[in-house]
Amino acid sequence: MSSEAPFLEIENLTVKFGGLTALDNVSLKVPQNSVVSLIGPNGAGKTTVFNSISGFVQPQSGEIKIAGQKTAWPKTHKLAALKISRTLQGVGLFSGITALENVMLGSDHKYKAGIVKDLFGLSGRIDRQLRDSAMAQLERFGALSLADKFPHELSYPDTKRIALARALISEPELILLDEPAAGLGQDDIDELAETIRQLKKSCAVLLVEHHVDFVGEVSDQVYVLDFGRIIAAGDFESVKKSPEVLAAYLGGEVGHA
Numbered sequence: 109m110s111s112e113a114p115f116l117e118i119e120n121l122t123v124k125f126g127g128l129t130a131l132d133n134v135s136l137k138v139p140q141n142s143v144v145s146l147i148g149p150n151g152a153g154k155t156t157v158f159n160s161i162s163g164f165v166q167p168q169s170g171e172i173k174i175a176g177q178k179t180a181w182p183k184t185h186k187l188a189a190l191k192i193s194r195t196l197q198g199v200g201l202f203s204g205i206t207a208l209e210n211v212m213l214g215s216d217h218k219y220k221a222g223i224v225k226d227l228f229g230l231s232g233r234i235d236r237q238l239r240d241s242a243m244a245q246l247e248r249f250g251a252l253s254l255a256d257k258f259p260h261e262l263s264y265p266d267t268k269r270i271a272l273a274r275a276l277i278s279e280p281e282l283i284l285l286d287e288p289a290a291g292l293g294q295d296d297i298d299e300l301a302e303t304i305r306q307l308k309k310s311c312a313v314l315l316v317e318h319h320v321d322f323v324g325e326v327s328d329q330v331y332v333l334d335f336g337r338i339i340a341a342g343d344f345e346s347v348k349k350s351p352e353v354l355a356a357y358l359g360g361e362v363g364h365a
């Protein structure tokens with residue numbers, strides 16, 4: 109790949125659900141080692157951008173380039189091979205297995221099929237290397253002591269840490285984070301901001317988030333969506349002052365940030 113090309117480039121993405129145009133000619137770029145945020149009112153189409161990139165919805169039109177290469181819109185099961193990972197809005201850990209096993213399941217490792225069998229007691233061997241890398245992810249989040257706990261035994265912020273560790277074990281070049289700060293208190297949001305600043309050293313981040321101060325703190329670039337269209341793009345300070353953005357939020361969050 110060209111080292112100059114953005115990791116992800118979307119051009120003129122349009123998604124329709126029946127008569128509703130959820131995204132209307134959306135274009136955006138996520139440069140390597142940068143944090144790009146997508147903000148906008150509820151229903152603006154933010155999650156639909158993620159769903160288009162990750163194969164959950166089929167766009168009507170538009171192009172996607174990954175590492176400078178024009179490609180088909182990714183299928184869900186091809187994401188790991190494309191070095192793209194995502195966390196879901198909400199948490200989404202598997203409840204019957206431990207935190208460590210949840211992190212291991214995020215791997216696209218060739219032994220994954222064997223691990224799934226191991227988890228359900230169908231074969232004897234769990235790959236040592238994969239377990240070690242899952243432990244390393246837990247350590248990165250200060251969560252080693254959580255390894256053997258089940259999701260229902262974890263605090264909400266801890267489940268979010270585990271979900272992020274699971275998304276990172278495949279060593280993605282792009283991670284899509286849908287509202288990672290939702291439901292967190294200020295201390296955990298500050299920790300998440302630090303995690304994202306660290307993440308940017310090894311991958312690109314595309315972030316959807318309602319906490320505007322947090323977005324301002326971590327983002328290199330911000331795109332504002334409203335009714336499926338990009339109404340402003342640029343650094344946070346300039347976007348915040350855009351008349352279109354102020355109008356879209358009607359003096360709401362952004363206007364007060």
Ligand SMILES: Nc1ncnc2c1ncn2[C@@H]1O[C@H](COP(=O)(O)OP(=O)(O)O)[C@@H](O)[C@H]1O
Binds near residue numbers: 128150151152154157
């Ligand atoms: N699978 C779907 N089927 C039908 N309509 C959908 C679907 N997903 C999203 N929408 C609609 O598309 C619009 C954008 O939704 P979404 O991307 O979830 O917005 P956001 O994440 O910005 O709140 C909304 O009007 C929503 O109701």
Ligand SMILES: [Mg+2]
Binds near residue numbers: 154155156197
């Ligand atoms: Mg959403």
